[in-house]
Amino acid sequence: MGYKSFDSYANEYDSWFIKNNNVLESEVKLVASCLKDSGEVLSIGCGSGLFEKILADKYGIFVNKGIEPSISMAEIARKRGIDVIIATGEEADYGIENYDTILFNGCPCYMQNLGVALSKAYTALRHGGKVVVIDVPKESAYGLIYNLALSLGTWDHPLLEGCTPLMPYPIELVKQANWRTTAEKIELIKQAGFNNLSFAQTLIASPCYSHEKAEEPCKGFDKGSYVAITAYK
Numbered sequence: 001m002g003y004k005s006f007d008s009y010a011n012e013y014d015s016w017f018i019k020n021n022n023v024l025e026s027e028v029k030l031v032a033s034c035l036k037d038s039g040e041v042l043s044i045g046c047g048s049g050l051f052e053k054i055l056a057d058k059y060g061i062f063v064n065k066g067i068e069p070s071i072s073m074a075e076i077a078r079k080r081g082i083d084v085i086i087a088t089g090e091e092a093d094y095g096i097e098n099y100d101t102i103l104f105n106g107c108p109c110y111m112q113n114l115g116v117a118l119s120k121a122y123t124a125l126r127h128g129g130k131v132v133v134i135d136v137p138k139e140s141a142y143g144l145i146y147n148l149a150l151s152l153g154t155w156d157h158p159l160l161e162g163c164t165p166l167m168p169y170p171i172e173l174v175k176q177a178n179w180r181t182t183a184e185k186i187e188l189i190k191q192a193g194f195n196n197l198s199f200a201q202t203l204i205a206s207p208c209y210s211h212e213k214a215e216e217p218c219k220g221f222d223k224g225s226y227v228a229i230t231a232y233k
Contacts, residue, residue: 039100045107049077094124142225
């Protein structure tokens with residue numbers, strides 16, 4: 001995958017989220033709702049550690065260990081107090097029964113082999129531990145509009161006029177992604193050995209309106225453009 005794009009866009013990545021504050025808050029609320037009583041957490045694809053920093057400051061949820069392939073992103077995360085291993089989620093060594101929770105937040109779409117990473121997560125979790133997989137579903141409103149922008153190669157096109165997010169995700173990062181359907185992710189999670197799946201979602205509003213207010217997460221996966229799947233070992 002094009003991890004060097006994230007090296008080039010590390011600062012822009014944070015800037016985009018901060019400018020889209022209500023979208024960021026909606027997503028953080030969803031993550032926080034899945035990490036209650038989560039014990040020791042490993043964050044796969046932790047990026048710049050922006051989410052982890054907000055989780056600690058606002059919710060008292062501490063995620064101090066992460067895996068991230070982008071050197072520039074990892075450097076920022078380390079400054080935010082996260083112990084980061086620079087590696088892809090597929091290649092990294094998670095260890096054996098080291099964690100209570102393993103978080104995949106927003107990174108599955110940038111992973112070529114999510115199944116390998118989930119199998120490693122299963123091995124690295126203690127008995128009764130959980131995996132939390134959060135991403136934009138391919139079938140959601142955001143997933144569909146991202147794929148349309150991807151096929152057009154730009155956000156500046158008549159087919160997208162009037163229906164894009166207020167400040168669209170940088171097109172260079174859209175080009176690196178491969179969104180999966182919720183059904184595809186469910187199947188991979190089950191194949192890795194996890195069971196007792198539950199679902200939560202946010203960004204229910206259409207992409208062109210989701211910046212207007214922060215949303216509270218709700219159960220299910222059939223409406224939101226950011227969906228969390230929690231499953232247990």
